[in-house]
Amino acid sequence: MTADFAPRLARVLTEYCRPVHPGDAVLISAPVAAEPLVEALVEAVLRHGGYPMTRVHLPNLTEIAMLHASDEQFDFIDPGLMAQIERADIMYTILADENTKNLAAIDPARVARRQQGQRPFIERYLARCDDDSLRWNISAWPTQGAAQDAEMGLVAYREFCYRACGLGHDDPVAHWTALRDRQSRLVDWLAGKRRVEVRGPGIDLTFSIEGRTWVNCHGIRNFPDGEIFTCPVEDSVNGSVAFNLPTVNIGQELHGVRLVFREGVVVEASAEKGEDHLLAQLDLDAGARRLGEFAIGTNDGIDRFTRNILFDEKMGGTLHMALGQAAGGAGGTNQSTIHWDMVHAMRDGGEIRVDGDTLYRDGAFALA
Amino acid sequence: MLDNFATRMAEVIAGYSVGIKEGDYVVISASTTAAPLVEALYEVILARGGHPQLRLSLPGLQELYFRQASEAQLTFTPPTEEVWINAVDVYIVVEAIDNTKSLAGIDPAKLSTAQQAQAHIVNTFFGRLGAGEMRYHLTLWPTAASAQQAEMGLHAYREFVYKACALDQPDPVAYWTAFRERQERLAAWLDGKTHADVRGPGIDLSFDFNGRRWVSCHGTLNFPDGEIFTGPVEDSVNGRVAFSYPSLYMGKEVSGVSLTFKDGLVVDASAEKGEDHLLAQLEVDAGARRLGEFAIGTNMGIQQYTGNTLFDEKIGGTIHMALGRSIPESGGVNESTVHWDIVHGMQDGGEIWIDGELFYRAGEFMVG
Numbered sequence: 083m084t085a086d087f088a089p090r091l092a093r094v095l096t097e098y099c100r101p102v103h104p105g106d107a108v109l110i111s112a113p114v115a116a117e118p119l120v121e122a123l124v125e126a127v128l129r130h131g132g133y134p135m136t137r138v139h140l141p142n143l144t145e146i147a148m149l150h151a152s153d154e155q156f157d158f159i160d161p162g163l164m165a166q167i168e169r170a171d172i173m174y175t176i177l178a179d180e181n182t183k184n185l186a187a188i189d190p191a192r193v194a195r196r197q198q199g200q201r202p203f204i205e206r207y208l209a210r211c212d213d214d215s216l217r218w219n220i221s222a223w224p225t226q227g228a229a230q231d232a233e234m235g236l237v238a239y240r241e242f243c244y245r246a247c248g249l250g251h252d253d254p255v256a257h258w259t260a261l262r263d264r265q266s267r268l269v270d271w272l273a274g275k276r277r278v279e280v281r282g283p284g285i286d287l288t289f290s291i292e293g294r295t296w297v298n299c300h301g302i303r304n305f306p307d308g309e310i311f312t313c314p315v316e317d318s319v320n321g322s323v324a325f326n327l328p329t330v331n332i333g334q335e336l337h338g339v340r341l342v343f344r345e346g347v348v349v350e351a352s353a354e355k356g357e358d359h360l361l362a363q364l365d366l367d368a369g370a371r372r373l374g375e376f377a378i379g380t381n382d383g384i385d386r387f388t389r390n391i392l393f394d395e396k397m398g399g400t401l402h403m404a405l406g407q408a409a410g411g412a413g414g415t416n417q418s419t420i421h422w423d424m425v426h427a428m429r430d431g432g433e434i435r436v437d438g439d440t441l442y443r444d445g446a447f448a449l450a
Numbered sequence: 451m452l453d454n455f456a457t458r459m460a461e462v463i464a465g466y467s468v469g470i471k472e473g474d475y476v477v478i479s480a481s482t483t484a485a486p487l488v489e490a491l492y493e494v495i496l497a498r499g500g501h502p503q504l505r506l507s508l509p510g511l512q513e514l515y516f517r518q519a520s521e522a523q524l525t526f527t528p529p530t531e532e533v534w535i536n537a538v539d540v541y542i543v544v545e546a547i548d549n550t551k552s553l554a555g556i557d558p559a560k561l562s563t564a565q566q567a568q569a570h571i572v573n574t575f576f577g578r579l580g581a582g583e584m585r586y587h588l589t590l591w592p593t594a595a596s597a598q599q600a601e602m603g604l605h606a607y608r609e610f611v612y613k614a615c616a617l618d619q620p621d622p623v624a625y626w627t628a629f630r631e632r633q634e635r636l637a638a639w640l641d642g643k644t645h646a647d648v649r650g651p652g653i654d655l656s657f658d659f660n661g662r663r664w665v666s667c668h669g670t671l672n673f674p675d676g677e678i679f680t681g682p683v684e685d686s687v688n689g690r691v692a693f694s695y696p697s698l699y700m701g702k703e704v705s706g707v708s709l710t711f712k713d714g715l716v717v718d719a720s721a722e723k724g725e726d727h728l729l730a731q732l733e734v735d736a737g738a739r740r741l742g743e744f745a746i747g748t749n750m751g752i753q754q755y756t757g758n759t760l761f762d763e764k765i766g767g768t769i770h771m772a773l774g775r776s777i778p779e780s781g782g783v784n785e786s787t788v789h790w791d792i793v794h795g796m797q798d799g800g801e802i803w804i805d806g807e808l809f810y811r812a813g814e815f816m817v818g
Contacts, residue, residue: 105522107529114482117508124511128518133526138506140485143492150496154473158501161537162477165529 084240090249091221091305092122096130098255099301100172100217104131107169111137112176116223119176135166141180148188148196156199167207173216177392178223182231186333212410221305222392232388245383246306246393262300265310265380268441271449272296275436278314278376280401282432284326287343289376290318294413299396308381308396313414314373317346323403327387327394329424334359335389339424347371348405364405369418375404378434378442379425391423399429399445452608458617459589459673460490464498466623467669468540468585472499476540479505484546484591491542505534509548516556516564524560525567535574538584545760546591550599553701558730561700565734565787572787580778589673590760599698600756607756614674614751614761626675630668633678633748639817640664640680643805646744648689648769650800655689655711657682657744662781667745676749676764681782682741685714691771695755695762695793702727703757707792715739716773732773737786743772746802746810747793759791767797767813 096102108127112120120136127134147155167173185193197204210216222228222243229239244250251257273296280287294312301307324340338354348371353360364370382398395402407421408414428434429445440448464470476495480488488504495502515523534541553561578584590596590611597607612618619625644660659680669675688711696705706722716739721728732738750766763770770793776782794800802810809817 114485114506114508117482117510120508121510121514125514125518128515128520128523131520131522133523133528134515135528135530136506136508136511138482138504138508140482140488140504140506142489143504146489146493147496150493152499154499155496155501158475160501160503161475162503162505162530162533165533169529 084244087240087244087249088118088122089126090254091119091247092126094247094249094254094258094301095123095174095219095221095305096126098258099221099305100174100219102127102130102132102172106130106132106171107135108132109135109137109166109170109173110176111139111173112223113139113141113178113180115141115180115225116176116178119178119223123174132172135170137163137166141184145184145188148185148192151196153195153199156196159200159203164203164206167203167210167216170216173218175218175220176223177220178225178228180225180227182227183333190332219303219305220392222390228388228390231390232386234388239388242384242386242388243306243393245385246381246396248306248383250383258301261308261380262298265298265300268447268449269296269298269310272310272312272436272441277437279435280321280432281435282428283430284324285322285426285432287319287321287323289314289320289373291315295411297409297411304392304396306381306383306393306396308384308398309377309379309402311375311377311409311412313408313412313416314376315346316372316414316416319343319346319373322350323426325424325426327400327425327427328389329422330389330391331359331363331422336360343373346373363420363422366420367418369416370406370420372416372418373403373405374407374414374416374418374421375402375409375412375423377402377404377409387425394425395423397425397427400425400427401432401434402426452612455608455612455617456486456490457494458622459487459615460494462615462617462622462626462669463542463587463589463673464491464494466626467673468542468587470495470498470500470540474498474500474539475537476500476502476542477505477534477538478502478542478544479507480544480591481507481509481546481548483509483548483593484544487544487546487589487591491544500540505530510552513552513556516553516560519560519564521563524564527568527571531568531571535571535578540585540587541575542587542589544589544591545758546593547595547599547758548593549595550698550757551701551703556701558727562730562734569787576775576778586671587673588671588760590758596756596758599758600754602756610754610756611674611761614749614764616674616751626669629676630666633666633668636815636817637664637666637678640678640804640809645805646682647803648800649803650796651798652692652694653690653794653800655687655691657688657741658686659683659744663779665777665779672760672764674749674752674761674764676752676766677745677747677770679743679745679777679780681776681780681784682744683714684740684782684784687711687714687741691794693792694795695768696723696757697790697792698757698759699727699731699790704728711741714741731788731790734788735786737784738774738788740773740784740786741771742774742776742782742784742786742789743770743780743791745770745772755793759793762793763791765793765795768793768795769800769802770794
């Protein structure tokens with residue numbers, strides 16, 4: 083059923099997500115586990131007249147560096163990599179971890195030290211992403227590691243990813259174009275609205291969106307995609323939520339997270355599993371106790387929780403909220419070193435009202 | 451028995467061949483098929499204080515590229531190539547062939563176009579190498595395809611490579627150090643001599659090497675290794691050779707190659723198999739019709755032809771000659787983008803006379 087996965091995905095990536103034009107230098111960054119997709123992408127890029135550049139990773143080298151590298155080695159920045167990031171017009175990053183826990187036993191201080199050393203590169207990359215001179219996209223290729231996290235066999239997980247990417251539709255590009263247009267109408271309707279009320283099993287929350295923008299995520303930067311989000315006015319969030327799905331943060335899995343907000347700040351927090359981790363993260367900085375994002379997942383091809391945020395936050399029939407740093411593009415001002423998305427299912431009687439009108443009920447939009 | 455293959459090999463390459471020092475910027479160019487050796491090299495380079503970076507390719511990409519690339523794509527130089535060739539201290543290439551015939555169906559004109567477009571990279575490479583600004587190393591990791599090419603099983607082939615690299619010696623670094631000293635004595639004896647006559651089954655060739663150097667190859671540039679070579683004076687080569695071994699160049703096999711030289715130029719060329727390819731390569735540029743190298747193979751651990759130049763040209767008891775570019779170390783001045791080594795057996799009474807003195811007979815050196 084998924085034999086044509088790689089060429090179909092490559093087609094959507096190069097024709098819909100980040101279209102390749104003649105003369106574009108296209109950087110493809112991927113672990114070797116994503117080999118079928120890399121091949122299909124190189125072929126598609128060549129067909130569109132672009133210049134493919136591949137950056138292929140071996141699964142164990144980051145772990146080896148974490149175990150053995152000195153500070154001088156952490157600080158070394160490959161001039162070749164810098165040249166690639168300067169020259170690229172498009173960058174496809176493909177996630178394909180064979181072991182999603184390969185750094186679980188590494189001292190977090192070592193991980194942070196390496197990130198600090200690579201900062202000149204990361205900053206240059208982010209600057210080029212921010213001004214859109216580098217058209218970036220992050221997608222995923224199914225691996226045993228990701229299937230194991232999802233508690234699925236690889237064959238079933240591959241089918242799940244295939245559906246999540248809308249590749250089962252006769253014309254996936256038409257499918258994504260329709261999703262974009264549908265979401266565009268929702269975002270237009272939401273423009274200028276002021277007050278959001280979210281009610282249902284486990285949730286009773288209100289906040290203001292006055293002056294904020296709703297952003298349509300339809301496959302440009304992430305693939306698969308499917309959400310609309312905004313940033314609540316920082317001190318306007320009131321009420322409580324008892325998340326009915328697990329959440330993963332820095333390799334820790336938490337269950338039964340419950341948060342109470344008063345005037346934008348988390349004033350009560352608990353979890354059935356992982357409460358220590360939750361409380362420690364909330365105390366990291368002043369912005370960690372505020373919401374940086376409120377979003378509605380719209381991808382009906384994603385019908386289960388798989389412990390991979392690229393998929394989970396887009397699940398149809400859910401909403402998610404992020405503690406910490408404001409998501410870009412919506413006018414939010416909250417600042418924090420964390421941005422922690424938590425997902426809540428809305429299919430069983432959840433409702434979202436905007437300025438008194440019902441926008442969303444039982445996991446589906448009531449408007450547009 | 452070969453559990454420690456990758457580790458032992460990496461230790462000889464990093465410790466003896468290229469001598470990794472603290473702060474060395476090292477690029478490892480390899481196919482993902484060589485992952486065990488790449489990982490071992492990465493770890494030992496880190497341990498010696500170097501900065502290892504990877505240039506990894508996937509097995510199918512080169513074929514895909516040559517099948518599909520347009521003129522503009524064939525002549526595109528990725529920015530990493532420019533940066534790496536100008537900035538690296540050490541460049542290590544690990545050959546790990548997945549299919550020795552992967553380019554068999556490609557139009558030779560496409561290969562020449564790509565070759566010519568990369569000429570400036572090749573020139574920079576040889577320039578920096580000649581000036582001692584960078585170290586280079588070429589080695590091989592055994593694959594099923596190279597075993598198949600050698601008409602052996604993978605396990606037998608692995609043992610063959612292991613022995614060719616002298617990794618079965620108690621102290622491989624001591625073995626290669628002694629090997630180097632022996633060859634340096636031969637090169638010293640040849641220093642100041644002027645004329646070579648090569649006679650035997652299938653060969654009757656003479657050339658001058660006055661003003662040229664004989665270079666000992668003992669594992670610095672290639673691993674495994676074992677040859678001494680010079681650059682014949684460009685217009686002094688006369689005679690003919692009917693090569694007793696087949697040869698593989700740019701993925702294509704030729705056999706029964708017969709060349710006649712007059713005043714340095716190939717004036718007659720034929721092959722029993724692959725003659726088209728031979729004649730096309732002779733036309734690539736003006737230097738392709740001249741000899742850039744004459745060499746004697748000295749690795750007695752290699753006794754069989756395996757269809758891989760890295761091994762074949764070092765077979766103890768053979769000589770080889772390269773059409774095309776000289777290696778600057780020898781003092782040769784021939785320029786070309788081609789450098790094609792072809793091997794001839796001397797085991798059955800082949801002789802090399804130097805300035806009238808018998809220097810070599812049937813695989814044995816008669817001096818030094």
